[in-house]
Amino acid sequence: MGRVALLLFLFALTVELSLGISHEIHLLRPRLASGGHPASGLSCPSWRLAVETNNIINWDTVPQACESYVGHYMLGHQYRQDSRVVVYEAIAYAESLKLGGDGKDVWVFDIDETTLSNLPYYAENGFGAEVFNSTSFNEWVMKGKAPALPESLKLYNKLVSLGIKIVFLTGKGEDERNVTVANLKKVGYHTWEKLILRKSSDESTALVYKSNQRKKVEESGYKIVGNMGDQWSDILGTNRGNRTFKLPDPMYYIA
Amino acid sequence: MGRVALLLFLFALTVELSLGISHEIHLLRPRLASGGHPASGLSCPSWRLAVETNNIINWDTVPQACESYVGHYMLGHQYRQDSRVVVYEAIAYAESLKLGGDGKDVWVFDIDETTLSNLPYYAENGFGAEVFNSTSFNEWVMKGKAPALPESLKLYNKLVSLGIKIVFLTGKGEDERNVTVANLKKVGYHTWEKLILRKSSDESTALVYKSNQRKKVEESGYKIVGNMGDQWSDILGTNRGNRTFKLPDPMYYIA
Numbered sequence: 055m056g057r058v059a060l061l062l063f064l065f066a067l068t069v070e071l072s073l074g075i076s077h078e079i080h081l082l083r084p085r086l087a088s089g090g091h092p093a094s095g096l097s098c099p100s101w102r103l104a105v106e107t108n109n110i111i112n113w114d115t116v117p118q119a120c121e122s123y124v125g126h127y128m129l130g131h132q133y134r135q136d137s138r139v140v141v142y143e144a145i146a147y148a149e150s151l152k153l154g155g156d157g158k159d160v161w162v163f164d165i166d167e168t169t170l171s172n173l174p175y176y177a178e179n180g181f182g183a184e185v186f187n188s189t190s191f192n193e194w195v196m197k198g199k200a201p202a203l204p205e206s207l208k209l210y211n212k213l214v215s216l217g218i219k220i221v222f223l224t225g226k227g228e229d230e231r232n233v234t235v236a237n238l239k240k241v242g243y244h245t246w247e248k249l250i251l252r253k254s255s256d257e258s259t260a261l262v263y264k265s266n267q268r269k270k271v272e273e274s275g276y277k278i279v280g281n282m283g284d285q286w287s288d289i290l291g292t293n294r295g296n297r298t299f300k301l302p303d304p305m306y307y308i309a
Numbered sequence: 310m311g312r313v314a315l316l317l318f319l320f321a322l323t324v325e326l327s328l329g330i331s332h333e334i335h336l337l338r339p340r341l342a343s344g345g346h347p348a349s350g351l352s353c354p355s356w357r358l359a360v361e362t363n364n365i366i367n368w369d370t371v372p373q374a375c376e377s378y379v380g381h382y383m384l385g386h387q388y389r390q391d392s393r394v395v396v397y398e399a400i401a402y403a404e405s406l407k408l409g410g411d412g413k414d415v416w417v418f419d420i421d422e423t424t425l426s427n428l429p430y431y432a433e434n435g436f437g438a439e440v441f442n443s444t445s446f447n448e449w450v451m452k453g454k455a456p457a458l459p460e461s462l463k464l465y466n467k468l469v470s471l472g473i474k475i476v477f478l479t480g481k482g483e484d485e486r487n488v489t490v491a492n493l494k495k496v497g498y499h500t501w502e503k504l505i506l507r508k509s510s511d512e513s514t515a516l517v518y519k520s521n522q523r524k525k526v527e528e529s530g531y532k533i534v535g536n537m538g539d540q541w542s543d544i545l546g547t548n549r550g551n552r553t554f555k556l557p558d559p560m561y562y563i564a
Contacts, residue, residue: 103391104398132352300362
């Protein structure tokens with residue numbers, strides 16, 4: 055096996071060098087860690103799966119050895135395909151619902167890495183392998199230039215057409231309301247029932263904050279038929295809704 | 310891209326034929342679905358991720374188009390590496406615990422595809438792509454020949470050495486108690502505090518059954534410090550324990 059792997063690697067390298075093609079063909083080829091986290095011999099695909107399945111929690115940064123792997127994943131086809139399968143499932147679920155017809159059925163969306171993408175920022179900042187810099191990240195946010203995740207926008211449009219109301223529930227602060235509204239509208243999210251941002255006085259975890267806010271939504275008469283986020287703290291906790299959907303995000307972890 | 314992929318494929322095939330090696334080198338090469346589920350254009354790796362993250366639920370069988378992909382995954386290195394990362398994380402967690410020292414700290418393990426592996430059976434029955442046949446599966450179980458998942462056995466041994474008691478909680482029926490005991494002991498699981506099997510009169514879902522049983526465990530004075538299974542119904546619900554771990558299983562779904 056070792057000999058075959060070496061032969062294959064040399065052959066691929068030769069082809070790549072002779073044709074001058076980009077690195078994109080390495081998409082999802084498993085990259086073994088060579089040092090630091092994850093432990094020697096563990097693979098970056100396994101690290102990513104463990105993150106997505108809530109097995110590895112409370113992590114600060116992407117392991118150095120996986121920066122390139124995560125970068126290729128995020129910029130390549132697999133991230134989009136992974137997102138598409140989740141959204142297809144969500145659309146099939148939404149279409150199967152028998153709605154109340156009273157305008158009280160809502161779908162809760164997280165914002166960052168769910169409806170809006172900060173990938174342009176992270177692509178220039180190590181894809182989560184660098185320590186988070188709130189100053190430069192906030193500068194990026196205040197530009198209001200985050201693109202939509204195309205798959206989530208597709209789901210959003212389907213939900214609106216079905217008569218399901220939209221609730222955006224984000225950890226972004228109230229001081230970012232104006233730029234968030236402008237950014238959402240600019241990329242195609244034109245209407246919503248509620249846009250819930252975090253008060254600066256609220257210092258609870260994302261899981262507790264979002265649970266409390268969903269509880270308030272339900273107490274004011276709404277029924278949460280669906281709930282989608284990229285973090286487990288978006289979709290665990292209480293009042294999580296009738297069904298939850300987890301979009302991929304191997305770049306950061308929010309408790 | 311197409312030309313390079315073809316060259317690589319032919320080269321791999323040549324190497325494989327000339328050396329007479331197995332199919333294992335095709336491990337995790339993404340295979341696109343060509344028909345049936347998943348929808349045309351969706352990838353089997355994305356289907357697997359969506360299953361592992363609880364986005365695709367209540368499914369009956371592995372999509373026909375993904376049978377070969379799932380088979381290669383289960384028999385190859387990636388399944389083992391994915392399991393290893395989860396177990397390493399669980400061991401690091403267990404070692405970090407401050408135990409009560411009263412012998413009341415327990416770890417809950419599911420059995421099928423968690424401590425014992427039915428892979429020898431599924432390898433001969435379509436890796437979950439064939440409709441489940443309870444008759445032939447029960448015949449396999451009654452042989453008592455299921456191997457241990459090596460990673461889980463490693464975790465088990467570590468937990469025992471730390472003084473954490475073991476609770477096996479399985480959907481297997483009480484009528485399989487003797488063969489299950491013999492199978493567990495034969496492959497290295499020599500001791501446990503409780504082995505909870507399902508009574509034939511209990512017709513609740515796995516999620517409800519397991520939540521109720523964990524509640525009884527806690528009510529009898531134990532503290533569930535960890536909980537590991539291959540199904541989300543093992544680790545969602547109530548009384549789920551201080552921390553949960555999800556092992557991979559793309560072969561079947563239990564509600």
